[in-house]
Amino acid sequence: MKILLMYFSKTGTTKALAELIANRLGADIYQIQEEQAYTAADLDWNVPTSRANLEQGDEASRPAYKGELPDVSSYDQIIIGHPTWWGLPPRIIETVIEDLDLSGKQLASFATSGGSSYAQAQTLMNQILDHPAPGRVLSNERDAISWLTAINF
Template structure:
């Protein structure tokens, strides 16, 4: 189920595991016999997907991944994990070390860690959730890389994060600055590591967005 945005000492406000496969949800649509049916593509361009919602996220230790999967579950969205070319090791995330990789990146606002995978059909999505941990009060720089890699013009976007206490307001402002002015931003939200799916469902419902999975509204 796979198909994202400060040095580090406090970057440890997030807990995150990695290496998740991109998963697309596949629906088939009946067409007239005279028409040729060509499958639409999921986020990685390999499978058919009818959903208009994408959950894109970066997760260094697994916490954000968990929330992203819950959002996808209740909305029927496609998942896309933002995967760095160079995966973050435990040493890279040693926030007590001022010279650890995460601290160096967060201290450099121009840092743009390279992403190894791509979304082949961003134009197919009307609504995009962007998920990430909080490192030193901000989104990790790889989220900035992601936002600068695609055109989100005219889309509805929702920022969400995981952290042990730091808020999302700084990240929310940063993400808005990286996108065009015609993006429709809905209210962002911070989740803790022990957030359950019912809490996620209540939040998604409060956004008032159209979802493919209607069953979640009945639970």
Template sequence: MKKDTLVVYFSCGGTTEWAGKTLAGILGCGSYPLEAQESYTKEDLDWRNPDSRSSLEMKDEGARPAYKKLPVDLEDYGRIFIGFPIWWGIEPRIIDHFLEEEDFKGKEVVPFATSGGSPIDKAQDRLEEKYGPRLKILRGQRLNRSLEKEDVEAWIQGLTSEK
């Protein structure tokens, strides 16, 4: 049975939300925000403050911020795009929590990210290294506001589980 595609995105400032919705529009599928149980304030996101919530979480490899359960059953989906802002060069810890907590067995997971300039590569490598044998992690993409629809389509076309 062919299973559907879903886009899930974590976004604090709206950029990744925009990317996720744009991607879902191109894919013709649904999209849902992955929301932190306790949402991030402006102060929480201050990377210049070494004691801000995001700084403390990113310094702690084991930090696993709580998130709200999605209102959909992931069981119904075969390919799940997961979007996030790059924090300190990598994926925010809430993404690790989501990937560890939910059952992605037999599913394809496709990362995408937005950032101020950092590429997705480091996050991609980490996700493959940490979750690769358990999850099918396909080649992700940084999707910033300057993205061209054709480039997004070419990336989607090129996705394959053969590695």
């Protein structure tokens, strides 16, 4: 089985877990980057008009990513890692998924969070992936190993 782990990370937390999981699985790894970099002010959830607040509040928002996405045609399994922003994946995750052909792939997703559960994010991920894919909020290596075992990756 050939595995690709794609992730989006702004603080390094998601990146650290993505790298740990990719190393454990022998997976290829790809970092999703935004075309227009987020500033600290863009990510300030205390400011109602911050960029991230506006994007997360708009279901149609599709922030652009930087560069080319990987060719996923040769992968059997794809894992998508992301932080949770306001209980949801950042909208850039939707942009990326909509631009990939994931049909026939075994999919899973994980998130990092400062306090949100994965319930709301899981609902959205299932909608945009067009079928259920196991997901979970992960905090550390033990969580990651337990989750990978549970989903048979």
